[in-house]
Amino acid sequence: MTRAISLTINGKHYEHDVEPRLLLIHYLREVAGLTGSHMGCETSLCGACTVELDGKAIKSCTMFAVQANGANIVTIEGLASPEGKLHPMQEAFWNEHALQCGFCTPGMIMVSKQIVERNPSPTDTEIREGLDGNICRCTGYQHIVNAVRTAAKAGA
């Protein structure tokens, strides 16, 4: 049994028949072919799968694809301009060495973008609290905090 869904991802329209149990992260990665978002824990606790759905950062590992029917989704692949100009948050992560293995990075960038959108001049404490739903095992977060602060100052 499948259900028809139609949604927009990174400005592009998608229509598929999917099993109701198909997780949104698997739909994005395996059906839509957008493998930038990662599955890190399957339980909403690590944030590697964070994408933006109707303007809000959500964890796509604990949402079914059918629940995203009609939604407008932005993934890490949709942040840079079509010409390849990086989003200021991507640029800040690069400049500040805010990533090492890179696995958590797409989710980190998506949540960081939201932190600054909600609060254009966050304190370090506010940045850290905003990052708390996402785990990074490599960086100790310090350079990520630097990146978010820098991007905020640059008006990301």
Place this chain on the structure above:
Amino acid sequence: MATTVTNIEKLVGKRIRRKEDPRLITGTATYVEDIKLPGMHHAVIVRSPHGAANIKGVDISKAAALPGVAAVFTGADITGVGSVVCGADLPGLRKPVHHILAQSRVYYVGHPVAVVVATDRYIAADGADLVEVDYEVTQAVTDPEKALAEGAPAVHPEWPDNKAFVFLQKGGDMEKAFADAEVVVKQRITSQRLVPNAMETRGVVADWLQAEHSLTLFTSTQIPHLARTILAGQLGIDENRVRVVAPEVGGGFGSKLNVYAEEALMGFISRKIGKPVKWIESRRENFLVTIHGRGHVDYFEIAAKRDGTILGLKLKLIQDLGAYHQLLTPAIPTLSVLMMPGLYNFRNIDAEVIGTFTNCVPTDAYRGAGRPEATHGIERMVDLLAAELNMDPAVIRFKNFVQPDQFPFPTATGLNYDSGDYGATLQKALDTIGYDDLRKQQAAARLEGRLMGIGISTYGELCAFGPSPATPAGGWESATVRVEPSGKVTIHTGTSPHGQGQETSFAQLAADELGVSMDDIVVLHGDTSVIPYGIGTFGSRNTAVGGPALFYALQDIKEKVKKFGKMLLKSENVVFENGKCTCQVSGKEVTFQTIAGAAYRAMQLPPDTDPGLVATKFWEPSNFAFPFGAHIIVSEVDRETGQIEIKRYVAVDDIGNQLNPLLVEGQVHGGAAQGLGQALWEHGIYDDNGQLMTGEFMDYAMPRASMMPWVECSHTTTPSPVNPLGVKGVGEAGTIGSTPAMVNSVMDALMPLGIRHLDMPLTPEKVWKAINGAA
């Protein structure tokens, strides 16, 4: 006519952003899970829910009948496949046969029993739910001290007790040290089990090509070449017909310095079904079946004079091995013994390591691998000794440090420390944090009843693994520099970086040596069909062993470039600098790029010179490298809640010369997070039945952004004489230095209450109980 050469700005030592980042920040990197091959199937593994049980039967009929299921395999099917390899050996070591699927018995929760292969991952998971295993549960034992007790259930019934090995090491004259001692301090100190938790779990895609009798295996590993050698042996395939690829690897921390059952299992399945097969470990599986770190119960005795002079250190180390040996399991505690003297100038040690089987997942290398446990031990013991003697913890350290004029310093454990100025590093840390003033603040705080602590850790570590005789599989590293006809440069490194940033730092080194732009350099790694044999990434060895291999390969290239330069400039008086050969007489120049073209076009060749411009070097270090440092943490403990607040964290590390200080800082920060994780939050807890009680991120407290303090990083620089770059290695330093600094800080805070020692992690509950027990 002498030619003036304007030096191009050197890149080594600069904070340069990484070449690997564009693919990672745009979501276009390829990790194992991103790989999709035509006809690819998916595997899900049925695992034991019991810590110890006999398998009475496995019924796969319902699973096999499920539409979409292509095959189900159990322990009975894997005849002919070699068992999981342990590369370490010790005298009298008991090595249980570690089949890739359980045979008649399971030994830990998560032990693989069967595997379901289907066209789709969801169907494979459905099929795994339909496999019925009949278990007869037996008594498990999970605490290593209980496992050693009389009458404990034997983890492996073929042996009467759970001692896998006893390893003894002595240095100096311990009897005399204790006879001369005016004070002896004893303490039992544990280093709890930790779960490495790389953010990318493990994963494998195996693709057997029948016509070629060849296997391609994509796997999230730190050691692609070693994995290839081992897998070829396990599967009975010629080594040159196995290609192992470590694509983008999402963190390892030692947990992927291993070759696991699932890697051979996927190779076996692909060959059986004639299709590619993918297995991606769930986070739950990652907790249960990927190796854990630490797992020590240590009994220390330190002997000293009343003036604080340390005379000797005794250690009885009970290592929780888990149920099996993974690649290096029994070797890890021997590294603790090697580093047990720390940075101190005493020559008497006595260590007994008892490797103990338990019904838990094996322990093995996790960031620091044996050295964090050793450092925590000696640094706690020095603080306990200082407290006993009423000495300042900084003063007792200065008193006992190996002095700068003592290098190379032979230790009681048989090591030879390469270089250092331990006092300078501690002094810099004390000055940075304002130590004397802090002690005054602390005295005032104590008068107010506040629990303020200052914790010092002066750590040393051995890294840059290492001389080959000291390693199970060779300690050298390889590098190839391939200059293309256009003058673009491709570097192959036998290391397998997965976040450490050698695509950048090695490009910096090569750009400086060859005088080309970093943009003209590509660093490749991780594919055994492309890269000459290498040892891989672990033990802080990429830069300190892989770097010199690259350096010497670059020197060979430069020599050959000069030969072509002399030929083309028709002069013997030629220098190669800043990307061109220049005739010192005529001032004429020929660029590196032109020479590269000439080397391949080969219209004319210098005497005794072959065409082409490629050099490969295998470089063997003569010794380990020994980074060191001083970490100081200021904390305050809340009497009412047991909550610990970190007020300041100063880290002064000496890792020799630095190729890229930005990347160095990243390593220190990340290491510190993992070390604080051990000190304060993380704990892999098994119950008596063998269930992992902290087997999810919900229960296992990973450091998160708001939990981490600001780490104030700085350095001293003592180049290592072991390699031409003077580098030491930084991958594990932060993890090793941070843990004892944190614990010493909290214990210093609690000292007025008469609390002497608490074991990690220092959770608020544990601290609160201690405060209230002491009150």
